[in-house]
Amino acid sequence: MPKLFSGAEIVFKCLKDQNVEHIFGYPGGAVLPIYDELKNHPSIKHILVRHEQGAGHAAEGYARSTGKPGVVLVTSGPGATNVVTALTDAFMDSVPLVCISGQVPTHLIGTDAFQECDTTGITRPCTKHNWLVKDINDLPRIMHEAFEVATTGRPGPVLVDIPKDIQFAKAKYFKPKKKIKLKEKSLNGFKKSDIDQLVDLMKKASRPVFYTGGGVINSGPKASELLRELVSITGFPITSTLQGLGAYPGDDNQFLGMLGMHGTFEANNAMHDCDLLINIGARFDDRITGKIDEFSPKSKKVHIDIDPSSINKIVKVDLSIVGDVSDVIRSITKTLKKKNLNLEKSNKQKISKWWQQIQKWRTKQSLNFVNSDKIIKPQHAVQRLYELTKNQDTYITTEVGQHQMWAAQHYKFNKPNRWMTSGGLGTMGYGLPAAVGVQVAHPKKLVVDIAGEASILMNIQEMSTAVQYNLPVKIFILNNQYMGMVRQWQELLHEKNYSESYSKALPDFVKLAEAYGCVGIRAEDPDELDEKIEEMINTDGPVIFDCHVDQDENCFPMIPSGKPHNQMLLGPKDQEENKITGKGKALV
Amino acid sequence: MTKSKSAYSTPSKLGKIDTHIIVVWVDNEASVLSRVVGLFSGRGYNIESLAVAEVDHKKNLSRITIVTTGTPQVIEQIVLQLKKLVPVHKVGNFKREDKNVIFKEMALLKIVANPNKINKALNACKKYSPVILDQTNKSAVIQITALRREIDKVTKNLKPFGLVSASRTGAVAMTRGAEIFN
Numbered sequence: 001m002p003k004l005f006s007g008a009e010i011v012f013k014c015l016k017d018q019n020v021e022h023i024f025g026y027p028g029g030a031v032l033p034i035y036d037e038l039k040n041h042p043s044i045k046h047i048l049v050r051h052e053q054g055a056g057h058a059a060e061g062y063a064r065s066t067g068k069p070g071v072v073l074v075t076s077g078p079g080a081t082n083v084v085t086a087l088t089d090a091f092m093d094s095v096p097l098v099c100i101s102g103q104v105p106t107h108l109i110g111t112d113a114f115q116e117c118d119t120t121g122i123t124r125p126c127t128k129h130n131w132l133v134k135d136i137n138d139l140p141r142i143m144h145e146a147f148e149v150a151t152t153g154r155p156g157p158v159l160v161d162i163p164k165d166i167q168f169a170k171a172k173y174f175k176p177k178k179k180i181k182l183k184e185k186s187l188n189g190f191k192k193s194d195i196d197q198l199v200d201l202m203k204k205a206s207r208p209v210f211y212t213g214g215g216v217i218n219s220g221p222k223a224s225e226l227l228r229e230l231v232s233i234t235g236f237p238i239t240s241t242l243q244g245l246g247a248y249p250g251d252d253n254q255f256l257g258m259l260g261m262h263g264t265f266e267a268n269n270a271m272h273d274c275d276l277l278i279n280i281g282a283r284f285d286d287r288i289t290g291k292i293d294e295f296s297p298k299s300k301k302v303h304i305d306i307d308p309s310s311i312n313k314i315v316k317v318d319l320s321i322v323g324d325v326s327d328v329i330r331s332i333t334k335t336l337k338k339k340n341l342n343l344e345k346s347n348k349q350k351i352s353k354w355w356q357q358i359q360k361w362r363t364k365q366s367l368n369f370v371n372s373d374k375i376i377k378p379q380h381a382v383q384r385l386y387e388l389t390k391n392q393d394t395y396i397t398t399e400v401g402q403h404q405m406w407a408a409q410h411y412k413f414n415k416p417n418r419w420m421t422s423g424g425l426g427t428m429g430y431g432l433p434a435a436v437g438v439q440v441a442h443p444k445k446l447v448v449d450i451a452g453e454a455s456i457l458m459n460i461q462e463m464s465t466a467v468q469y470n471l472p473v474k475i476f477i478l479n480n481q482y483m484g485m486v487r488q489w490q491e492l493l494h495e496k497n498y499s500e501s502y503s504k505a506l507p508d509f510v511k512l513a514e515a516y517g518c519v520g521i522r523a524e525d526p527d528e529l530d531e532k533i534e535e536m537i538n539t540d541g542p543v544i545f546d547c548h549v550d551q552d553e554n555c556f557p558m559i560p561s562g563k564p565h566n567q568m569l570l571g572p573k574d575q576e577e578n579k580i581t582g583k584g585k586a587l588v
Numbered sequence: 589m590t591k592s593k594s595a596y597s598t599p600s601k602l603g604k605i606d607t608h609i610i611v612v613w614v615d616n617e618a619s620v621l622s623r624v625v626g627l628f629s630g631r632g633y634n635i636e637s638l639a640v641a642e643v644d645h646k647k648n649l650s651r652i653t654i655v656t657t658g659t660p661q662v663i664e665q666i667v668l669q670l671k672k673l674v675p676v677h678k679v680g681n682f683k684r685e686d687k688n689v690i691f692k693e694m695a696l697l698k699i700v701a702n703p704n705k706i707n708k709a710l711n712a713c714k715k716y717s718p719v720i721l722d723q724t725n726k727s728a729v730i731q732i733t734a735l736r737r738e739i740d741k742v743t744k745n746l747k748p749f750g751l752v753s754a755s756r757t758g759a760v761a762m763t764r765g766a767e768i769f770n
Contacts, residue, residue, distance in 0.1 A: 121622070124622065128672075128674070129673075129674040134620070261595070292597055307672070309668035309672055313661075378625060494593065562596070562597040
């Protein structure tokens with residue numbers, strides 16, 4: 001007779017067979033049998049968070065910085081509901097997560113038992129799929145299927161809800177089957193003719209642009225290499241979404257910077273005026289497109305995506321190629337090389353006028369700001385942080401708001417998987433737990449959470465996790481005492497009625513750091529900034545860096561209120577010029 | 589120029605709205621209907637009618653027939669989003685005007701009236717293969733099968749003849765001829 005294992009043992013056998021090394025979790029009544037089993041599996045390290053949302057974001061940070069699925073373990077009821085925000089965040093940003101939740105025993109389901117909630121019901125819209133395990137014999141299959149679903153096609157979160165009696169019950173264990181039924185769910189069947197058609201469009205184009213997104217990152221480091229080769233041999237300009245940063249070197253001359261609501265002038269104008277738009281692994285998000293009716297009106301549009309439902313969802317495209325970004329780019333490059341050996345030269349000549357136009361846009365220097373020697377400008381702080389950390393392999397996470405956009409604009413990424421930010425859902429409180437997850441995966445690397453003082457307080461309790469596991473994360477707070485992005489919109493769109501966007505009674509972040517048993521550093525003067533940042537980098541352990549910045553600074557450039565790409569609002573200097581010509585007023 | 593206070597774009601012109609019949613083959617497992625219906629409600633799609641039952645006990649397959657309305661873009665999204673659900677095997681999409689597809693709904697109609705009126709009621713739904721399932725000297729339960737709009741019309745016409753209750757199913761669909769979809 002084959003050996004029988006308890007549900008809890010099966011969970012760990014599955015995790016081992018899926019090569020899981022770390023899980024992020026928080027114990028509770030309905031998940032105790034699994035926690036009891038933990039001691040027998042030294043190859044799996046459990047990171048105890050301080051709130052289940054933190055576990056979810058930490059697993060996201062872990063997943064994004066490694067490409068492996070993040071694993072979360074929580075209890076029933078509040079444990080499960082607390083992780084919902086992180087699951088939704090992972091769903092929006094296509095991050096592979098496997099969440100295991102405890103559930104009340106099967107015979108109590110539906111009786112409003114203590115810490116019972118309809119976990120699979122609540123998480124159905126924010127997971128790729130979820131399972132309530134009602135029979136112990138299904139557990140091995142479901143666990144393996146969960147990993148398969150989370151990581152194939154467009155990645156995303158899944159949840160396995162395991163009632164307590166199932167964790168005790170015994171059954172046979174089996175290893176994952178080679179191919180689980182996911183037919184049609186992960187499409188990679190693009191046709192050669194699609195590629196030929198694209199190459200044809202590329203040859204004809206005189207104003208082309210690549211618009212790349214998180215799909216390139218999700219396709220693995222190889223995809224970034226292939227993308228670099230493709231961009232180099234075509235000579236086309238390239239812009240990236242927030243999630244795609246790092247897939248292409250941020251300091252390369254062909255890179256136009258980020259596009260979208262707070263993207264650069266040249267990237268957005270290139271999107272508007274191009275005649276060929278090649279979307280690789282992005283999804284035409286509304287923060288990217290601006291006004292849809294006037295989105296890139298003169299271009300042929302090509303969309304390369306692994307998710308067929310992303311195609312024609314927002315923007316109707318002329319050519320769609322459904323497939324994994326790596327495979328598609330490899331095929332394009334191969335075809336290009338075969339058809340035109342002298343491509344680099346001929347293309348560059350053809351699009352030289354386009355590059356001249358782009359250079360004109362670049363002279364606007366849309367990321368410029370008026371620096372000060374009296375007060376630290378937030379953009380300046382990010383620039384200094386970049387200059388002082390670019391010599392090492394640095395991982396950056398962010399919270400959500402102005403600081404996030406400044407980080408995206410002024411920190412240049414050269415490698416994929418180095419930039420972790422909440423884009424789709426825009427979850428304040430993402431950055432600190434995500435940094436914890438990144439640091440767990442890369443213990444020797446520098447991990448910095450560029451934060452705002454409002455966002456950081458949403459999951460500040462995770463400092464405790466960082467201290468417990470000696471994770472030397474650096475929390476770089478751009479402290480302007482306002483929910484900066486809210487304040488900015490109130491200034492620009494709501495007649496400066498700063499309703500509830502000012503935080504009174506902020507904690508003393510230096511003392512707070514000390515209370516958590518880590519180091520607090522404060523910078524208030526531009527002159528001391530570099531020195532203090534160095535001090536932060538050289539501190540061996542977690543640091544909260546309280547960087548006091550200009551309270552009135554706004555994040556520019558900006559595409560305001562449902563406007564198309566070519567009607568950007570530039571910084572204060574440009575606005576003043578516009579005011580003189582009378583155009584300024586119409587812009588907001 | 590009016591100032592918009594929202595950074596979200598304003599809705600653009602809607603396309604032409606069509607009625608489609610979406611047929612979904614799914615694993616007959618717990619909460620599968622909720623996944624399908626939740627997709628519709630979560631993404632703001634419309635459900636005009638819904639019919640679902642197991643069609644293959646051995647393979648554990650259920651067939652869900654959904655009548656929905658939307659612009660061509662929305663209909664395309666519905667099909668693609670449904671295909672992404674793990675328990676979904678296959679999705680069929682038919683325009684209501686499609687001549688190659690038969691659509692039928694069933695209705696049970698309770699008439700409470702004298703035999704004379706009951707006869708008139710029966711007559712009124714003669715075209716829709718009426719079957720009398722139950723009859724007393726002051727009532728009758730009539731089953732009819734027809735299109736949605738025909739049943740709408742019949743129920744309206746039967747009001748004067750003593751229709752007191754109508755129970756209706758959602759539409760089910762089948763292709764004509766020897767051709768099968770699955």
